[in-house]
Amino acid sequence: MTQIVGGMRGPAGNLDAVRVYAEVARRSFLRHSTYRGATVAGAFANTVFGFIKAYIVLAVIAQTGAINGLDRTKAVTFIFVAQGMLMLISAFGSTEVGDRVKDGSIATDLYRPVDFSGYWLAADIGRAGFLAIFRGLPPLLAGALVFPIGLPTATVRWLEFVVCVTMSVALASRWWLIVNLVAFWTVEVRGIRSLGIIVLNFAAGILLPLQFLPKGLRAAAMVTPFAAMLQRPVDLLLGLTSFPVVIAWQGAWLVVMESAVRFELGAAVRKVVIQGG
Amino acid sequence: MIAPLSSAAIEMHDLSKVFDRRVKAGRFRRVNERHEAVQAISLTVPRAEIVGYIGPNGAGKSTTIKMLTGILQPSSGTALVAGLVPLEERVKLARRIGVVFGQRSNLWWDLPLADSFDLLRHVYRVPSVDHARTLAWLTELFDLGGFLASPVRALSLGQRMRGELTSALLHNPEIVFLDEPTVGLDVVSKHAVREALRTIHREQGVTVVLTTHDLADVEELCPRLVIIDHGRLIHDGPTADLKVRFGGERTLVVDLVEAREPLIVAGATCTKVDGPRQWLQFAPVISAASVLAAVAGQADVRDLTVQEPAIEDIVRRIYQGART
Amino acid sequence: MGELRIAGHLIWAKIRSEAQYPASLIAHLIAQVLVLGLDLLAIWALFLRVHALGGWTRGQVLGLYAISGTAFGIGDLFVSAVERTAEHVRLGTFDRFLLRPAGTLIQLLANEFELRRLGRLIQPVVVLVLVLTSVAVDWTPAHIALCAAMIVGATTMYSAIWVSTAALAFWIPSTQEFANAFTYGGQYASQYPISIMGEWMRRILLTAIPLGLVAYVPGIELFGAANPMGIARWMSFVAPFAGVPVALAAGLLWRAGTRHYRSTGS
Numbered sequence: 001m002t003q004i005v006g007g008m009r010g011p012a013g014n015l016d017a018v019r020v021y022a023e024v025a026r027r028s029f030l031r032h033s034t035y036r037g038a039t040v041a042g043a044f045a046n047t048v049f050g051f052i053k054a055y056i057v058l059a060v061i062a063q064t065g066a067i068n069g070l071d072r073t074k075a076v077t078f079i080f081v082a083q084g085m086l087m088l089i090s091a092f093g094s095t096e097v098g099d100r101v102k103d104g105s106i107a108t109d110l111y112r113p114v115d116f117s118g119y120w121l122a123a124d125i126g127r128a129g130f131l132a133i134f135r136g137l138p139p140l141l142a143g144a145l146v147f148p149i150g151l152p153t154a155t156v157r158w159l160e161f162v163v164c165v166t167m168s169v170a171l172a173s174r175w176w177l178i179v180n181l182v183a184f185w186t187v188e189v190r191g192i193r194s195l196g197i198i199v200l201n202f203a204a205g206i207l208l209p210l211q212f213l214p215k216g217l218r219a220a221a222m223v224t225p226f227a228a229m230l231q232r233p234v235d236l237l238l239g240l241t242s243f244p245v246v247i248a249w250q251g252a253w254l255v256v257m258e259s260a261v262r263f264e265l266g267a268a269v270r271k272v273v274i275q276g277g
Numbered sequence: 278m279i280a281p282l283s284s285a286a287i288e289m290h291d292l293s294k295v296f297d298r299r300v301k302a303g304r305f306r307r308v309n310e311r312h313e314a315v316q317a318i319s320l321t322v323p324r325a326e327i328v329g330y331i332g333p334n335g336a337g338k339s340t341t342i343k344m345l346t347g348i349l350q351p352s353s354g355t356a357l358v359a360g361l362v363p364l365e366e367r368v369k370l371a372r373r374i375g376v377v378f379g380q381r382s383n384l385w386w387d388l389p390l391a392d393s394f395d396l397l398r399h400v401y402r403v404p405s406v407d408h409a410r411t412l413a414w415l416t417e418l419f420d421l422g423g424f425l426a427s428p429v430r431a432l433s434l435g436q437r438m439r440g441e442l443t444s445a446l447l448h449n450p451e452i453v454f455l456d457e458p459t460v461g462l463d464v465v466s467k468h469a470v471r472e473a474l475r476t477i478h479r480e481q482g483v484t485v486v487l488t489t490h491d492l493a494d495v496e497e498l499c500p501r502l503v504i505i506d507h508g509r510l511i512h513d514g515p516t517a518d519l520k521v522r523f524g525g526e527r528t529l530v531v532d533l534v535e536a537r538e539p540l541i542v543a544g545a546t547c548t549k550v551d552g553p554r555q556w557l558q559f560a561p562v563i564s565a566a567s568v569l570a571a572v573a574g575q576a577d578v579r580d581l582t583v584q585e586p587a588i589e590d591i592v593r594r595i596y597q598g599a600r601t
Numbered sequence: 602m603g604e605l606r607i608a609g610h611l612i613w614a615k616i617r618s619e620a621q622y623p624a625s626l627i628a629h630l631i632a633q634v635l636v637l638g639l640d641l642l643a644i645w646a647l648f649l650r651v652h653a654l655g656g657w658t659r660g661q662v663l664g665l666y667a668i669s670g671t672a673f674g675i676g677d678l679f680v681s682a683v684e685r686t687a688e689h690v691r692l693g694t695f696d697r698f699l700l701r702p703a704g705t706l707i708q709l710l711a712n713e714f715e716l717r718r719l720g721r722l723i724q725p726v727v728v729l730v731l732v733l734t735s736v737a738v739d740w741t742p743a744h745i746a747l748c749a750a751m752i753v754g755a756t757t758m759y760s761a762i763w764v765s766t767a768a769l770a771f772w773i774p775s776t777q778e779f780a781n782a783f784t785y786g787g788q789y790a791s792q793y794p795i796s797i798m799g800e801w802m803r804r805i806l807l808t809a810i811p812l813g814l815v816a817y818v819p820g821i822e823l824f825g826a827a828n829p830m831g832i833a834r835w836m837s838f839v840a841p842f843a844g845v846p847v848a849l850a851a852g853l854l855w856r857a858g859t860r861h862y863r864s865t866g867s
């Protein structure tokens with residue numbers, strides 16, 4: 001069993017594995033590209049929320065001046081970039097794996113000759129690739145029509161940002177796996193998922209950029225994996241932090257979370273084997 | 278609306294339904310395509326009649342029923358059901374008709390069957406005395422006693438279908454539309470459902486429109502048969518006439534005292550010989566008696582049967598004919 | 602009235618079946634109280650940095666938040682289920698509502714009623730009680746009536762927005778997130794004084810999607826709050842009724858939608 005879950009080692013070799021994951025990602029990308037209406041509607045909703053949040057935050061900054069490095073332009077830019085990133089990290093939760101545990105189809109996933117955790121990572125990356133373009137850009141463009149948006153011009157910064165966002169997707173993918181796999185042990189995952197959504201929205205800087213929080217709370221939020229999913233990459237784009245710092249936090253959390261996924265998965269598989277599902 | 282002039286249960290006049298479909302044309306392009314699911318069907322069903330409404334898959338049966346029951350707005354033409362225009366007078370009509378779509382459920386999945394019935398009583402505003410009486414009657418008729426307290430999700434298909442039928446009859450409708458009420462049922466359940474429908478028709482005089490792919494339903498229940506295909510009416514008449522109208526040869530099977538070479542009989546052809554048994558097929562216009570007389574003139578007959586053409590064969594031929 | 606009786610019976614049946622899983626119900630209630638806690642957290646954090654937003658103090662903004670939230674909570678409990686329209690249209694299960702002798706909308710709402718949505722109501726009501734007793738509101742009979750009118754008016758408005766956006770599903774599938782922009786987005790916007798919004802958004806909130814009329818405008822009078830937009834005082838008393846025409850329009854849209862419903866093959 002662990003061998004199967006352990007996945008792609010063995011005769012198939014690494015090149016084949018890469019090809020399989022690329023295919024999984026490609027399909028996931030294409031699958032999401034068929035939901036055209038939903039994509040347009042979603043981008044619209046993200047944009048509307050962006051506008052409201054921007055006006056609220058601007059009303060504060062108008063009185064206080066820049067807050068922890070966020071001036072008018074940076075604050076607004078932060079908000080619209082964040083609105084575009086929401087879906088990449090599934091800020092409103094992901095139920096797919098949990099549903100599959102519930103209806104039992106998870107069993108086939110576990111027996112596939114592809115590493116389970118890797119499979120979902122590839123699928124999430126494919127999905128995020130689609131969403132980055134079609135739900136990430138529209139809020140930013142719409143925001144730029146109304147507000148002063150300031151984006152870096154240096155190519156290097158953008159490349160760094162893309163790398164960090166990819167890491168964010170991986171982190172979020174792990175996070176939702178951890179949450180959804182709990183379905184192996186409890187019937188009621190929805191409550192736990194809601195908690196996951198709350199914590200993420202607060203600590204990732206979606207509710208408000210973390211700069212707006214009082215010192216202690218901000219410090220506490222910054223060390224979480226959630227800040228590494230959104231707040232830190234956006235800070236990087238705005239020039240408020242440096243690439244090595246962001247990537248170090250992301251890398252560290254990725255290791256921790258991937259281990260957590262493996263641990264949980266191992267326990268789940270043992271449970272399936274012993275109890276027969 | 279002017280009061281209905283006619284006393285017919287259902288009247289359709291040039292009733293049509295067109296669906297616009299978006300179909301893929303190439304990778305990104307999509308075009309609208311008109312699909313005429315029902316095309317100018319005119320039909321009258323008098324009160325207290327049971328009519329079989331059949332046709333191959335996709336013929337437009339369910340679409341017709343949806344227009345008659347107030348689910349779909351007709352694209353053109355008119356329909357009067359119980360003297361009412363279906364979608365215009367939806368709420369009034371709903372009280373007077375009962376509908377079962379075999380593929381759908383009208384019951385509350387998580388609730389015991391009895392609770393579903395009780396809710397429907399409120400929805401249809403049936404006085405509780407009347408409700409109790411009807412329910413008692415239907416409970417006996419459909420033999421529901423054993424599972425009234427079970428949640429619907431726990432019922433077998435046959436049990437659920439009996440529940441569905443009950444739910445459609447609880448408010449004493451004048452007209453009942455049944456779209457594949459026997460789909461997926463075993464022989465015993467089908468028989469029970471047919472018996473119950475027959476009883477209801479006899480005792481309450483309800484009008485029934487029955488759609489089914491099981492022609493035995495039609496043969497047993499419906500004196501009148503309407504066939505449609507491609508949204509068009511292709512046959513309307515007594516079920517019994519079907520055989521005369523669409524032919525279908527009968528077969529005389531004779532057991533002779535001794536085996537012999539195939540008989541030669543005018544107007545009939547020998548299609549099979551098996552020892553002393555021979556099969557003679559003859560056209561509907563020829564009487565079985567004349568064939569038998571001819572046979573008896575040539576050989577000694579020990580036993581005989583006349584096989585009617587199976588309705589399935591006839592209907593299959595009609596469907597195929599309409600397709601070509 | 603008869604329709605409401607029917608709805609009452611359906612809702613009661615739903616509550617009974619939901620009560621079979623009390624743990625799930627409680628988990629949900631808690632989760633929703635916490636989700637809404639985020640909104641409060643945001644208001645709290647912002648007011649650590651400023652003393653007023655759009656001239657409104659923290660207490661006044663909280664009052665606005667609570668009234669708007671209470672109305673939204675009531676709407677969520679009884680009307681948000683209309684979001685399920687899209688699914689019923691897609692699966693063709695809307696058929697059954699058309700087959701029964703009662704209004705389709707009320708049947709749908711009653712059928713999809715879920716007690717766990719109560720969670721969205723609990724927290725704003727608590728805040729409302731706390732705020733209205735602590736913020737300086739001059740409790741004249743006129744103001745009591747105004748406060749009630751705000752809650753009723755905003756509930757009507759939210760419900761109408763829910764119904765209209767859901768009715769779009771009869772024409773276009775997958776409009777859920779589009780609807781969210783107006784329902785949840787509207788609720789978000791009306792937690793704050795609209796004077797802080799840009800000119801164009803203020804206009805929208807006072808005309809096309811007039812949530813400002815049922816919350817902010819009467820709120821000026823109720824809380825004796827700043828009025829930088831110089832809105833006439835009588836407006837505060839008339840504005841809560843803005844929900845009525847919007848609700849009528851929503852009803853018409855729903856009716857048109859059911860006419861357009863095309864069921865599904867098989």
Ligand SMILES: Nc1ncnc2c1ncn2[C@@H]1O[C@H](COP(=O)(O)OP(=O)(O)OP(=O)(O)O)[C@@H](O)[C@H]1O
Binds near residue numbers: 296312334
């Ligand atoms: N909601 C709809 N949208 C588009 N096309 C539809 C819709 N409903 C039915 N159709 C099409 O109309 C035609 C008639 O369908 P209908 O369901 O009435 O057939 P039917 O006679 O009931 O068939 P079956 O025996 O398979 O139930 C079919 O071609 C079907 O694809």
Ligand SMILES: [Mg+2]
Binds near residue numbers: 338
């Ligand atoms: Mg059909």
